[in-house]
Amino acid sequence: MNEDSFKIIVTTLKGLEGVLEHEIRRMGVRRTRRLVRAVELYGDKALIYELNLRLATALRILKPVAHLRNLKSVAAIYNKIYDLPWEQWFFSRKRIFFHVSGQLDTVSHTHFVSQKVKDAIADRFHDRFGHRPDVRKEGAEIRINLHLFRDQMTVSLDSSGEPLFKRGYRQETGPAPVNEVLAAGLIRLARWEGDTHLIDPMCGSGTIPIEGALLAKNIPPGIFREEFSFMHWNDYDDVLFNKIKETLSEKIKRPFELIKIIGYDRDAHVLEAAKRNAAHAKVDDYVICEAKDFFDTKKIPGPVKLIFNPPYDRRLTLPVREKFYRRIQEHLTLAYPLSEVWILTADPPHRLFPGMKPVRVYSLMNGKIPVYFSGFKTGLA
Numbered sequence: 218m219n220e221d222s223f224k225i226i227v228t229t230l231k232g233l234e235g236v237l238e239h240e241i242r243r244m245g246v247r248r249t250r251r252l253v254r255a256v257e258l259y260g261d262k263a264l265i266y267e268l269n270l271r272l273a274t275a276l277r278i279l280k281p282v283a284h285l286r287n288l289k290s291v292a293a294i295y296n297k298i299y300d301l302p303w304e305q306w307f308f309s310r311k312r313i314f315f316h317v318s319g320q321l322d323t324v325s326h327t328h329f330v331s332q333k334v335k336d337a338i339a340d341r342f343h344d345r346f347g348h349r350p351d352v353r354k355e356g357a358e359i360r361i362n363l364h365l366f367r368d369q370m371t372v373s374l375d376s377s378g379e380p381l382f383k384r385g386y387r388q389e390t391g392p393a394p395v396n397e398v399l400a401a402g403l404i405r406l407a408r409w410e411g412d413t414h415l416i417d418p419m420c421g422s423g424t425i426p427i428e429g430a431l432l433a434k435n436i437p438p439g440i441f442r443e444e445f446s447f448m449h450w451n452d453y454d455d456v457l458f459n460k461i462k463e464t465l466s467e468k469i470k471r472p473f474e475l476i477k478i479i480g481y482d483r484d485a486h487v488l489e490a491a492k493r494n495a496a497h498a499k500v501d502d503y504v505i506c507e508a509k510d511f512f513d514t515k516k517i518p519g520p521v522k523l524i525f526n527p528p529y530d531r532r533l534t535l536p537v538r539e540k541f542y543r544r545i546q547e548h549l550t551l552a553y554p555l556s557e558v559w560i561l562t563a564d565p566p567h568r569l570f571p572g573m574k575p576v577r578v579y580s581l582m583n584g585k586i587p588v589y590f591s592g593f594k595t596g597l598a
């Protein structure tokens with residue numbers, strides 16, 4: 218650990234802590250600690266830039282700047298926040314915004330807490346420079362993350378800004394897309410590493426095949442973004458950031474022609490969006506998008522891994538949904554023998570696929586919906 222090292226917290230979705238930690242360790246970071254929906258590590262400014270560019274399963278990269286204790290009243294919150302050296306971190310004319318998580322035992326309304334924090338920061342800048350930062354969500358340049366717990370608060374600068382699932386390549390989506398971080402997580406939980414064909418037979422706007430291609434071509438998922446919050450920090454080093462970006466760009470690989478990445482969907486319109494998204498992500502030389510009904514497809518020669526999230530329509534009754542999933546089970550068994558299949562569903566796998574026993578089931582969240590990600594191995598047809 219060098220002298221400029223500080224604590225970094227990388228946040229993620231529930232259930233992806235393990236794959237996130239693995240990604241971080243593969244970058245050469247040795248000391249990591251798994252937390253709930255996050256991983257803690259130590260590093261410097263260069264590492265903050267690299268984590269933002271490279272991590273596929275991270276939502277935000279936070280730099281904790283203070284841990285405040287004994288927050289027994291709003292006055293205590295105000296004073297302790299006022300005393301922090303905000304002007305060391307960013308310039309008073311920046312647009313700022315707050316993200317609050319958790320709760321204080323001592324001050325009940327979270328909204329009240331963030332109001333006090335906002336006042337204290339604005340007053341400090343006003344007292345020193347004669348003007349206050351503009352506080353608003355739209356176009357916020359500086360994001361401050363407040364994590365509340367008992368009578369304590371961890372104050373962090375969010376180096377990412379917009380959450381990292383907003384990669385910048387996906388301009389169009391279908392009706393129920395998975396977010397990019399979840400898609401990247403599914404691929405890693407399924408342990409796909411570019412060593413078998415990857416098929417998403419209901420790919421919608423193509424998120425899973427595109428994230429697979431980014432992994433296989435070693436394209437840093439953050440490379441398409443034009444903006445990260447750290448670019449607005451006082452210590453931003455443009456030369457260092459561009460050097461890191463360039464080094465990573467040089468490591469992008471050509472696709473491995475023997476391995477195919479295929480996305481099918483029966484909706485030709487959404488598939489056009491998938492193709493455009495793949496082009497934006499610079500993987501249209503690799504991802505094959507074909508307008509096909511899953512029930513008309515079959516295994517291609519060679520080892521195959523299927524990863525997909527079939528539609529889950531809550532307006533349909535459970536028996537109707539079950540019938541659709543039963544058809545999926547039948548088709549997988551007949552048309553995809555000796556394959557590995559991973560499916561994301563909102564109902565438990567034993568109810569939807571009674572004829573297939575999962576080898577592994579992960580509990581995850583797809584937005585606000587608790588979901589199951591189940592892996593199966595199909596036998597001989």
Ligand SMILES: C[S@@+](CC[C@H](N)C(=O)[O-])C[C@H]1O[C@@H](n2cnc3c(N)ncnc32)[C@H](O)[C@@H]1O
Nearest residue numbers: 394395419420421422424482483484510511528
């Ligand atoms: C939940 S969405 C998948 C979203 C996708 N992962 C994404 O990120 O955009 C389900 C997709 O399944 C497709 N679909 C439904 N039934 C299908 C079938 N029989 N064959 C192929 N695609 C089907 C729908 O058109 C829809 O795009």
